[in-house]
Amino acid sequence: MSFSTTRSPSATWPKWLTTFGWITAILLVSGQIYAIVTSPPDAAMGDLQKIMYIHVPSAWVAMMSFIVVLAYCLLYLWKHQPKHDLMAASAAEVGTVFTALAIAQGSIWGRPTWGVWWTWDARLTSTAVMLLIYAGYLTLRSFTDDEERRARWSAAVGILGAINVPIVWYSVKWWRTIHQLQSDMSSISPEYRRGWIINALTFTVLVVYLIVARYHVSLLQRAGEQHAEEQALAVRSVHV
Amino acid sequence: MSAGRELARIRAIVWKDLTAERRTKANFNAVVFFAALTLLMFGFSLDADPGTMKKVAGGVIWLTILFSGVLAFNRSYEQELEGGALDALLLYPGERRSIFLGKFLANLGFVLLVEAIMVPVAVLLYSLPIGNQPGKLLAVLLLGTIGFVALGTFYAAMASRVRAREVLLPLLLFPMLVPLLVGAVQATTALMANDPFNRSGTWIRLLMVFDLIFLTACVLAFDYVIEE
C-alpha cells in the first residue's frame, strides 16, 4: 500500500479554524494583560516574577506537545494513516518552538537573578536535551524524502525520544543534586498561582490552534503535491 | 520461530559482520588510532595539571568512546547497502530483530575491543588511578557501552541511508545518550577515586535500567526502521 494511492484529503482551509485563531489570540492577550497588571512584585525577585507568565505556560505547553507527538506516533504505527504522521510532525514542530522559548525565557530570567545567562540547572538542562531530541526528529524528517519511510522512521524516533524524556529528567536531576545549586523558580508564593493557571490555559488553547493549523498546512501541501503528481502522470499518458 | 533457529541466525549475522570487519582490519586500526588521537587532543586542549585531569578523566574517556564508537555504526550497514546483501537477508524467513541483535553484538564486540586498547592508553597518558574496585569499573564500561551500541546500531539503520549520514547519526544519537553519559562518567569518576561517598551504585543501576529499556525498545522498533 503506497501513500499516494490513498485519496488526498480535502484541499481547503477549514473556516472554523480562522475563527478559532481569533478567539485564541484574544484569550492569549487578555490572559497576559490580566496577569501582568494584577500581580504584585515578588518579595524575592521583584517584578522579574512576571516572566513566569510566559515561561511556565511555555514549558507546560511544550511538554504537552510532546505527549501529543508520542500519541500520534503510536497511532501511526497502529493504523498507518498518513494523517497521524502529519499530526505528530506538527506537534513536534510546535513543541520544539515552545521548548526553545522556554529555554530562552529561563535564561533571560536567570541573568539578572543569578548573574549568568546559563546555569546547569536541572530543569534548564533537561529542557535543552529535550530540544535536541526533537530537533533531531525534525532533522531526520527533512532528510527523508520518501513519505512512507519518513512516517515510519519518525514514529520510531518519536517514540524512543519520548521514552527518554523522563529518564533524562531524572538522571540530570540526580546529577545536579551532587553539585548543590541555587534555588530555582519553583520557590514562588502561591498568590501568583491564578495568573499561572489562567495563562497555562490560554497557552494550551494557543498550542492546540498552532498544531491544528500546522497540520492543515501540511495537508494542503500534500494535496498540492499529489495534484501536481496526478497532473504530470495524466499529461504523460495523453501524449503516449 | 524457534529460539534455536533464531540464535543460529543471530550468530550467522554476528560472524558475517565481524569477519567483514576483519577483512578490513584497517578500519579497526583506524578507529583505535582515532581514539588515541582524541585522547591526545583532550590533553592538549584541557592543558590540565594531574589533579584536575583526574577529575575530568571520566568525561574524557567516555567522550572518546562516543566519538570513536560512532564511526563504527554506519559502516555496519554500509557494507550491505553496497552489496545488496541486506535485501537478501530480509528475504529470509524470520524476524528482523535477529538482524538487529546480530549487528548489535558485532558492534558491541568491535567497540569493546577498541576500549580494551583505548582505556589503558588513557590510564597511562593521564596517570589515572584505577581505584580499589576494578571489577565495578569494568562493569560500568560494559554497561555504558551496551546502551551506546544498542542505540547507535538502531539509529545507524536510518542515518546510513540518507545524505549527511556522518553528521545525522551523532545528531540523533548523542541527545539520547545524555543519561548514559552522565551515569557512566559519574560512576567512572567516583570509582577511580575509590568512591568515597558510595555513589557508583546509583549510577550503575541507572545504566542497567537505561540499557534494559532501550535494548528492548530498539529490538521492538527495529522492524519499522529496516527496509525492504
Place this chain on the structure above:
Amino acid sequence: MSNWGYIGLAYGVTYGVLIGYFVGLMRKRRQALAAIEESGK
C-alpha cells in the same frame, strides 16, 4: 539592564518568535493553496 528591561526582552523574544512562526505558517498556507489552484487548472 533593569528588571523591566529583562522582562521586556523575554516578552519581546516570545512574541517575536510566536508571531514570526505564525506568519511563516500563513505564508506556507498561501503557497500551498496557490499550488493547488495551479495544478487544478
